[in-house]
Amino acid sequence: MPQAKEIAFLAAARRNIWPNADAIFKWLTVAAAVVVPVIIVAIFWELLSLSWPALQKFGWRFFITEVWNPVTQQFGAASSIYGTVMSTLIAMVLAVPMSIVIALFLVELAPPWVSKIVGNLIELLAAIPSIIYGMWGLFVFAPFMARYVQPFLGEYFGFLPLFAGPPMGIGMLTAGVILAFMILPFITAICRDVFALVPAVLKESGYGVGATTWEVTYKITLPYGIVGVLGGIFMGLGRALGETMAVTFVIGNTHKISLSLFAPGNSIASSLANEFAEATEIIYLSSLIALGLVLFLFTFLVQVISQIMLRRLYRGWSIKI
């Protein structure tokens, strides 16, 4: 067959023009992939070297000092770290149980067409940009909190120092609630996958001995998929820690630690977003970037834990991610 010979010849000829094309292509892709870990290392290095002046000047006391005074050039991270942790804590307390029951609703309770629509709508919550949550939070949700939610909490739980003080709308609580809405879709999505992947046989045997839907979820589904749920929770935690614009709009931006959740505060990300433009002195800028370094370390740790958990889950179920 001359044709086959011809094709073989042409193929050989073409291969000779680019004898190493395959190897070049492969190394090109490897180089592109290596860019990602290199960026992470570079971020760490950059943050460390830029925050060095502040860390050297203030030492470890930087992390426990509440003072933040650009005039006297005294800086401490305590109020920002407290605000980040507190707003994230509020968000987690609200978002975790909500996400779990929403996932339960989507997988076990709702008919498929409802589940599809509701699931898609909840996922769209994740698509809305942070700054839009900020706009809505500042002009719509904070007044709503000030008028309805905070007076209610103040009246019935006002004896707790957490809910003391005038209802201003702007403050730690509002920031935490908005954060909860923002991370809800991430945790829900993972819980939903986890619930849907639990073998039907396990659930059915639960139902077979007369368990209710909640009992099956609580005693069979959750323990079976606990690694995945925890992975999802940590992923949401990572998001909440670093969320910037929405928090900046509503947290109030005061470098002060207040016990009351109604009081304004700040977070690492909000301090950065607010003050970066004003920071002209080296030590001011360096202190801000040191805050960034703290945030980087927080989220890096949380992300790594979340990845390890999700990976263990999927490996246990022999799914590759």
Next chain:
Amino acid sequence: MKARPATGRRIVNLLVNVAASLAASTGIIVLLWIIIMLAYKGIPALNLDFFLNLPTPPMIPGGGLANAILGTLLLTVLATVFAVPIGLLAGVCLGEFGQQSKLADLCRFAANVLSGMPSIIVGIFVYGLLVMTMGNFSGLAGAIALAIIMLPVVARTTEDMLRLVPDPLRESALAMGAPRWKVTVAIIFRAARAGIITGVLLGVARVSGETAPLLFTALNSPYMMSSLLQPMPNLTVTIFNYAMSPYEDWQRLAWGASLLITAGVLVLNILARFIFGERKS
């Protein structure tokens, strides 16, 4: 054995079911609340002036955000141009070559970590890398910051989509004598096209609403942009500045810009779902 009374358990179950429905409704209500408020406050701001004019000082009517709209488009396009080729290649490395290798494992791990990294950190990084060394804020730095945020999204979706292409397709193409690179570029990419486009669209949607990294890189500007090496006007930072200002007409423009950005991002998301959904069916 005596049967346990079921009433209490049924009540608990009912309560959980009600809580689940309430929680789901809360999520949807918040979404609709945001969208309705955006429409209510944003639509009155969207007129011809909004799209055609440059910003004016407060209290002077007729101001628009033409420069910021163009700037956001330009930043997003540039970021896409930077991130997509590298992201695609990285995805190929992870999906086609590195299924088992330790290096690919590390890169995959890093991509997941980077996509969860707060965008403001990426902003500081690019600030130190480019803005400090070049001496001023620039659109280029903004685009690079956005590209870094987009990169892991594109890489990970590309990898996932390549994984979905069945192996016999690869084997038959290789058996025909096609070199590996050609198999990947001409055949596997074509088979995974819908999924890869979805990934790119999601990446674009993710960065087009970003604000925090731009604060440290592109900054903002009330003028039409003239160069990539100058501060670049953009919608999101404009929203931030205008919303925080005490002037009513600026706040109105901020609502208009918010509506525009959200509509764009939601359309991209729905489009991405639609393209991917069509491929699956």
